[in-house]
Amino acid sequence: MKKRELGKTGITVSELCFGVLPMGPVQYGLSPEEGGPIIREALERGVNFIDTAQAYNTYPHIRHAFKGLPNGGQDVVVSTKAHAKTYRDMEAAIEEARSELGRDVIDIFLIHAAREDSKVFADRRGALDCLVDMKARGKIRAVGVSTHSVDVVRVGTNMPELDVIFPIINIAGLGILHGTREEMEQAIAAAAKAGKGLFAMKALGGGNLLTDRKAALDYVRGLPGISAVAVGMITRDELEMNLRLFNGEEVPSDLAERTKRQKRLIVQYFCVGCGTCVETCPNSAMTVVDGIAVNDKSKCILCGYCAPVCPQFAIRLV
Numbered sequence: 136m137k138k139r140e141l142g143k144t145g146i147t148v149s150e151l152c153f154g155v156l157p158m159g160p161v162q163y164g165l166s167p168e169e170g171g172p173i174i175r176e177a178l179e180r181g182v183n184f185i186d187t188a189q190a191y192n193t194y195p196h197i198r199h200a201f202k203g204l205p206n207g208g209q210d211v212v213v214s215t216k217a218h219a220k221t222y223r224d225m226e227a228a229i230e231e232a233r234s235e236l237g238r239d240v241i242d243i244f245l246i247h248a249a250r251e252d253s254k255v256f257a258d259r260r261g262a263l264d265c266l267v268d269m270k271a272r273g274k275i276r277a278v279g280v281s282t283h284s285v286d287v288v289r290v291g292t293n294m295p296e297l298d299v300i301f302p303i304i305n306i307a308g309l310g311i312l313h314g315t316r317e318e319m320e321q322a323i324a325a326a327a328k329a330g331k332g333l334f335a336m337k338a339l340g341g342g343n344l345l346t347d348r349k350a351a352l353d354y355v356r357g358l359p360g361i362s363a364v365a366v367g368m369i370t371r372d373e374l375e376m377n378l379r380l381f382n383g384e385e386v387p388s389d390l391a392e393r394t395k396r397q398k399r400l401i402v403q404y405f406c407v408g409c410g411t412c413v414e415t416c417p418n419s420a421m422t423v424v425d426g427i428a429v430n431d432k433s434k435c436i437l438c439g440y441c442a443p444v445c446p447q448f449a450i451r452l453v
């Protein structure tokens with residue numbers, strides 16, 4: 136497994152980053168006992184980089200994966216993020232991560248800002264100031280932002296407070312906001328040139344690009360400026376497949392078939408049309424039509440954020 140420097144952070148990461156979102160309660164709901172061993176196997180086979188978030192509720196899965204490691208997993212690079220707006224809320228999010236992950240220092244802590252434009256840096260100034268202070272106090276090693284927005288990447292490039300940018304990018308341009316795929320490619324390259332560390336999210340379009348996983352991953356892996364690619368995994372087959380692709384190894388055809396699983400979002404009949412999912416969706420992929428939520432597949436990146444907010448539990452990703 137190739138390892139790369141993440142910008143000027145001094146942090147070295149494996150090219151494959153284990154995305155923990157899908158195994159958590161927001162999507163597939165694996166328990167820590169089910170998901171933890173899959174993360175652990177990845178760590179034992181050369182992955183040293185994990186992407187999570189306060190909102191994913193997956194710290195217990197990661198903690199489970201670290202159990203029994205000689206140094207308690209302190210060598211593993213963990214990136215997490217929070218939706219906090221204020222200094223106080225971000226401080227609480229950092230303390231929660233330190234306590235639940237069982238480590239004094241969090242490697243990378245990001246402003247979690249999927250759909251927001253560059254006003255996010257003013258609107259959530261308190262949270263950003265907190266990250267900068269906590270880095271100075273040694274509680275985190277690098278500060279950054281996770282985003283779907285070309286605008287945020289461009290503005291973030293010129294902000295000395297930011298060490299890391301975690302943008303969406305994929306071969307189909309799914310989910311990119313405030314610009315095209317090509318504009319995002321250019322923004323990423325410019326950010327890297329300015330010394331930011333970049334790793335990519337949604338290379339597989341939230342599951343929409345699984346029919347040609349290799350082409351989708353190769354596209355992102357080949358982008359100038361991208362040090363690592365976060366890929367969500369919930370099964371040993373998916374881990375095996377991704378390890379083989381990132382290591383340049385042959386993929387048996389039966390394994391390729393088994394990992395073509397295409398996710399779908401289903402709105403069940405008992406939706407009451409309350410619109411909570413419409414407000415939550417970062418991609419404007421939900422609307423309420425005649426009293427029932429309708430999913431626009433051309434905009435939906437299957438992130439799963441809408442499912443847990445539905446008061447009727449009417450949204451399922453299967």
Ligand code: SF4
Nearest residue numbers: 406407409410412445
């Ligand atoms: S949040 Fe649930 S009940 Fe409300 S509109 Fe969306 S799917 Fe329907």
Ligand code: SF4
Nearest residue numbers: 416435436438439441
């Ligand atoms: S509809 Fe739901 S799963 Fe699709 S992009 Fe919006 S929040 Fe994510």
